Amino acid sequence: MSIEAELREEFDRWERKETAALKVMPYLLLAVSVTITLLEPLWHVSGQLTTVLGLSLVAALWLLWFYTLHPQWHDKRLLMGLYYIGLLALAAALVAIAPWYGFFAFLGYPQAFQCLRGRWRYAGVVATAMISAIAFMGGLANISGDGLWWAWLAVGAVSSVLAGAVFYFTEMAEHRNDRQKQALAELHKANVKLETALAENAALHAQLMVHAREAGVLDERQRMAREIHDTLAQSLAGILTQLQAAEQTLDQPAAVRQHMTNAMNLARESLTEARQTVHAVQPxxxxxxxxxxxxxxxxxxxxxxxxxxxxxxxxxxxxxxxxxxxxxxxxxxxxxxxxxxxxxxxxxxxxxxxxxxxxxxxxxxxxxxxxxxxxxxxxxxxxxxxxxxxxxxxxxxxxxxxxxxxxxxxxxxxxxxxxxxxxxxxx
The missing domain is CATH 3.30.565.10 (Histidine kinase-like ATPase, C-terminal domain)
Known part of the structure; x- marks a missing residue:
């Protein structure tokens, strides 16, 4: 497996895990908040258990409709902005009544990163930090009853700064991942182009082989023509000359035998040359x-x-x-x-x-x-x-x-x- 494929597979594996975790997280946080709240004595919710459970059901349906059942809406900024405002409103209402819903309010951080863009993300971070500060202070009743508004503001401010810093570095990591994905995409395109070029080169090489073979056949024909002209044709001419000379000296037996011997030697040499030529062509x-x-x-x-x-x-x-x-x-x-x-x-x-x-x-x-x-x-x-x-x-x-x-x-x-x-x- 190539390095490019390994990197792409690693990115895909990480994204699958991240996506699965983000899908489950809202319901898990809501379930934890509901469970802990139910385990608390009823006086901790001031007899408003029905209201808390009702708001929890609304929050679950809100998440299910906008976030889970319609993932195609995630790219619609205005719709996601309205969804996020509604989610924070529900979280604020729940935290105000039952502080343990601070677990559910934490959902505002990852949801801000997913649903909002640009500076609106940091606005979501501040809003989530202030709602979480209510949970930290023990609920809205404790803040208003003890006059701890300044403490709530201080806790919210510190949480906003810390969460904003985390968001900043998270955004940097996201940009780096985007650049890496873009680099991998460009590398993939380059590899595809390279493979295409290699395939084209292979085809061109095959065509060159065909042309080379044709040129080789032509060269071989020319070589054979030269060899036939220089050997067989000359030998046949010599044989003909010797036979004609023998015909002209029929009354001289010794001369006839000499001319016939010369003709036979030329014939043997011609046969040898012909065999060599044939063997040179067909292996x-x-x-x-x-x-x-x-x-x-x-x-x-x-x-x-x-x-x-x-x-x-x-x-x-x-x-x-x-x-x-x-x-x-x-x-x-x-x-x-x-x-x-x-x-x-x-x-x-x-x-x-x-x-x-x-x-x-x-x-x-x-x-x-x-x-x-x-x-x-x-x-x-x-x-x-x-x-x-x-x-x-x-x-x-x-x-x-x-x-x-x-x-x-x-x-x-x-x-x-x-x-x-x-x-x-x-x-």
Whole structure:
């Protein structure tokens, strides 16, 4: 769970508890006041028990109608102001008769915070403090009978100051909570925008993969056209030339045999070139196995043919990747091993296929003679064919990179890194 979600959940939990407490508090305070008053001897209420219970019932109905049954009225300032005045009037009447209703009068503080706004809140605080002071002084009868009006005013003033200070800090806390809620709301909006942007980037990346694949197909066609022109077409022309020469020298058996031999050699070379071209286009190894298994099988067969130790290590979460990603890495492995066999004179080759969250990397390291990378050599000899250029082009089509580290006598390391596009991405 994110920090934003945890904070929102904590705020929501606190608000639910606060709302539940505020809904129950009025009735609880009224019940406490009624209960204590009933437990007192009847003379303490001067025989006005019926009046007290009647006012208590009116107060309960007042709370029920305006506060509990119609919560949608809480945002109507004028209506809530009238409700609050009526609530204080009932509390004052009850406290004047039965001082224990000071518990119920305390309700004026939280209700002022809920129902009033601005300076009217502090007016409600003062009014509640003065009513509570009547309860503290033992009721209106004691104040008027003993002439303790000055004491009542003093107690009310002190209570007003203390309650006003509490209200001030409570308002500050409320403003801080509002700012925190606003910050969380803005953070949520930012996260939504970020998620939308990430989704759009993923879609754009998929489209780029499609375009890259199309560009790769076009490049592959152009490469095949060049290879056919440079190999098969030239070989066929040479075969035709040799056959024509043989036809012109039918009366010379030795010359005919020489021309036929040349034609057959050219045909064999053409067949070899055709097979290499076909194999370069269709990776049969991937048709029947996952990428780690395919590279491992390529390394195993290569090791058997060349009598050089080759081992593959796979790290991370091996998972199906986009076809172009797997083809690029498989071709990189094949070409790198081919270069080792041709030029490196190595005794051992290590391949590492690493699956990371956003990238897939193939590293091929050998302990051969090495070379100077700036001299445009691959494993000790100049790259005469598609070789390194082909590897780099395949990787760069996928917005990846190919890195080569080597030095004379220090072996060679080739690292191909491509985005970890999952299978089906960009299809």
């Amino acid at each position: 049969a190894a991937l048709a029947e196995a996952r990428l780690p298994d395919a590279i491992g099988e390529v390394a195993r067969r290569w090791s058997e043919v060349n009598l050089i130790d080759a081992a593959l290590t796979t790290t991370g979460d091996a998972r199906p990747m986009h076809t172009d990603v797997e083809v690029a890495l498989l071709r990189t492995a094949q070409e790198a091993l081919a270069n080792v066999a041709k030029h490196a004179r190595a005794s051992r080759v290590g391949l590492t296929l690493s699956y990371m969250e956003d990238l897939v990397t193939l590293d091929v390291r050998d302990d051969g003679v090495g070379f100077e990378p700036n001299a445009r050599r691959v494993n000790g000899a100049r790259d005469q064919g598609f070789g390194l250029v082909g590897m780099r082009q395949r990787v760069q089509r996928l917005a990846g990179r190919l890195e080569i580290e080597s030095e004379p006598g220090g072996g060679t390391a080739i690292s191909a890194t491509v985005p970890a596009i999952p299978a089906g991405g960009g299809e």
